Amino acid sequence: MSFRELIAFFEDSGVADSIRENDNLFPLIESIHVLAISLVVGSILAVDLRLLGLAWMTRPVSRVTNGILPLTWCAFIAAVVSGGLLFISNATKYLANGCFVAKMILIAIAGVNMLAFHLVGARDQPRWDNDIGPPLKARFAGGLSILLWIVVVTCGRWIGFTMRIR
Amino acid sequence: MTDSALVGLSKWLSATSLSSEIQTTRWIIPTLQTIHILGVAVLFSSVILVDLRVLRALLRDAPLAQVAQRFLPVIWPVLLVLLVSGSLLIIGEPRRSLLNATFYLKMALLLVAIVLTAGLQWSFASAFWQKWQGRHVVGRLAALLSILVWCGILFAGRWIAYTQVG
Numbered sequence: 415m416s417f418r419e420l421i422a423f424f425e426d427s428g429v430a431d432s433i434r435e436n437d438n439l440f441p442l443i444e445s446i447h448v449l450a451i452s453l454v455v456g457s458i459l460a461v462d463l464r465l466l467g468l469a470w471m472t473r474p475v476s477r478v479t480n481g482i483l484p485l486t487w488c489a490f491i492a493a494v495v496s497g498g499l500l501f502i503s504n505a506t507k508y509l510a511n512g513c514f515v516a517k518m519i520l521i522a523i524a525g526v527n528m529l530a531f532h533l534v535g536a537r538d539q540p541r542w543d544n545d546i547g548p549p550l551k552a553r554f555a556g557g558l559s560i561l562l563w564i565v566v567v568t569c570g571r572w573i574g575f576t577m578r579i580r
Numbered sequence: 581m582t583d584s585a586l587v588g589l590s591k592w593l594s595a596t597s598l599s600s601e602i603q604t605t606r607w608i609i610p611t612l613q614t615i616h617i618l619g620v621a622v623l624f625s626s627v628i629l630v631d632l633r634v635l636r637a638l639l640r641d642a643p644l645a646q647v648a649q650r651f652l653p654v655i656w657p658v659l660l661v662l663l664v665s666g667s668l669l670i671i672g673e674p675r676r677s678l679l680n681a682t683f684y685l686k687m688a689l690l691l692v693a694i695v696l697t698a699g700l701q702w703s704f705a706s707a708f709w710q711k712w713q714g715r716h717v718v719g720r721l722a723a724l725l726s727i728l729v730w731c732g733i734l735f736a737g738r739w740i741a742y743t744q745v746g
Contacts, residue, residue: 445738448617449731455618456625460651470650473642481639485625485632564618571614 421509424502433503440503447496451570453489455563457482465556467547474543475552511577517569524562531555583679590674602672609672616665620734623658626651627697627730634700634723645704652701659694675745682743686736693729696722 415423424430433439463469464478501508508514535551542548548556593599602608632638633647670677677683700722703715 441739441742445735448620448738449624449734452617452621452624452734453628455621456623457629459622460625460629472646477641481642482629485629485638567618567621568614571617572610575610 421505425505427502429499430502430505433499440500443496443499447493447500450489450493450496451567454486454493455567457486457489458563459560461486462556462559465548465552466560467545467553471546475545475548476539476543507577508573511573513569513572513576517566517573520562520566520569524559524566527555527558527562586678590678593671593674593678596671598668599671599674602668609669612665612669612672616662616669619658619662619665620737623655623662624730624734626655626658627693627726630700631723631726634719648701648704652697652704655697677740677744679745680740680743682736682739686733686740689729689732689736693726693733696726696729700726 433443460469460482461479464471464473464475470478531552535555542552547553594603602612629638630648630651633640633642633644639647703719
């Protein structure tokens with residue numbers, strides 16, 4: 415099955431059809447998506463600010479991270495599911511929209527940034543976990559993450575102005 | 581205010597030079613909406629993190645007072661950013677909000693949320709509250725209500741786009 419066939423399969427599905435046809439379903443899913451991305455971005459920001467040494471310095475980095483990231487992941491799953499439903503309702507149009515494609519690429523880059531920091535940068539974290547100002551690599555990862563997520567939200571909002579959904 | 585007065589206010593607002601500037605410069609409204617949504621992300625996540633801590637669902641190893649001190653004060657400057665960006669959006673498209681019942685629902689919920697959040701913040705500084713036995717039950721109910729009301733604000737905010745007249 416090619417990528418195009420896969421997209422067509424979802425776009426022609428009953429679920430996608432319902433989201434397109436029902437007047438309330440799209441706004442409802444969109445509201446859930448906004449709620450979820452707000453929590454994703456806001457909670458990641460709280461972690462990034464600690465990595466940058468700008469907020470909640472009385473608490474070790476690992477404790478800020480472990481305390482907040484469960485919320486981030488729950489919200490991220492909700493954002494992916496709701497976003498996925500919005501996507502399949504008009505998949506072809508979304509794929510042709512530059513803002514949508516840019517948003518997906520930027521989320522992937524944010525994921526790589528997080529993974530690289532987790533696997534490489536945070537290897538010696540016990541050494542600086544309590545530091546008020548974490549090392550440059552941690553501040554870099556935190557700063558880049560903030561920038562990426564701001565642009566992700568910007569692209570997301572711009573989709574609504576560059577593409578006619580209904 | 582009567583409906584016709586609101587129509588008059590909307591007409592007057594859209595005739596101002598600020599409004600026509602916002603209407604005719606294409607990037608202004610998406611930019612304002614992006615700033616607004618980023619503010620929502622910070623404010624909403626901050627409140628939810630405190631509420632979830634009150635409900636003992638997150639950050640259990642951090643004292644409640646510390647979590648509240650980290651996340652509640654930031655709400656007020658962000659709220660100011662939201663009021664300014666929101667007001668500019670209303671000036672740009674007065675009819676979209678001022679003649680829209682969903683907008684007034686959002687504002688009513690916002691008033692409730694502000695009272696709840698200010699009450700929560702005050703309670704951490706209050707000697708009476710610390711000694712009062714009933715604070716756990718009341719605190720949890722208030723946290724639940726706060727989550728519901730803030731979610732309602734986000735839903736209503738997104739729904740404004742779908743309930744505007746004409």
